[in-house]
Amino acid sequence: MVPVQAQVLPISQESGIVAEKVRDGIDLEVNGEHFRHTGDAQMPLLWYLRDVLRLTGTKYGGEHGENGADLVLLDGKAVSAITVPLAGLAGKAVTTVEGLAANDGSLHPLQQAFIDEDAIGCGYCTPGWLIAGVDLLRRKPHPNDGDIDQLPNLCRCGCQTRVRRAIKRAAGKAGRP
Numbered sequence: 001m002v003p004v005q006a007q008v009l010p011i012s013q014e015s016g017i018v019a020e021k022v023r024d025g026i027d028l029e030v031n032g033e034h035f036r037h038t039g040d041a042q043m044p045l046l047w048y049l050r051d052v053l054r055l056t057g058t059k060y061g062g063e064h065g066e067n068g069a070d071l072v073l074l075d076g077k078a079v080s081a082i083t084v085p086l087a088g089l090a091g092k093a094v095t096t097v098e099g100l101a102a103n104d105g106s107l108h109p110l111q112q113a114f115i116d117e118d119a120i121g122c123g124y125c126t127p128g129w130l131i132a133g134v135d136l137l138r139r140k141p142h143p144n145d146g147d148i149d150q151l152p153n154l155c156r157c158g159c160q161t162r163v164r165r166a167i168k169r170a171a172g173k174a175g176r177p
């Protein structure tokens with residue numbers, strides 16, 4: 001029997017196929033999608049998310065991320081997105097607040113708990129609280145008020161009491177991401 005060989009098609013001008021070299025860059029995953037950053041490697045993750053990917057849920061939380069509004073999950077752990085340059089993110093997985101809901105659109109249990117407890121005022125701090133809360137519930141499925149109060153997040157609308165209730169309401173249900 002004559003072996004079947006793979007046919008290699010020549011790339012020709014007639015075919016319209018143009019060979020494109022892969023540019024060097026930083027490969028990372030954001031909310032389950034693959035991206036390659038070919039720009040400034042020192043760009044903070046926060047500005048990449050907001051200005052390049054247009055994922056504007058993550059907010060500016062001070063130049064050192066001191067109020068927690070810029071938290072994202074990096075390989076499942078909460079980090080301040082302004083303090084992380086893209087240079088250190090090759091092969092890492094980032095989850096922003098936009099990535100918390102399931103693919104079918106159903107909310108993360110903590111998002112639902114924030115709605116149920118009316119824990120949202122102007123909403124500026126809410127993405128950061130959600131990320132911090134998901135991280136806390138992963139580390140400690142049944143946190144107490146003291147655990148929640150140790151989170152770096154601040155709410156200038158005075159929602160802390162309702163945020164505490166929301167995080168405790170989601171306790172034991174917030175297993176993802």
Ligand code: FES
Binds near residue numbers: 120122125126156159
């Ligand atoms: S809801 Fe307005 S700052 Fe928290």
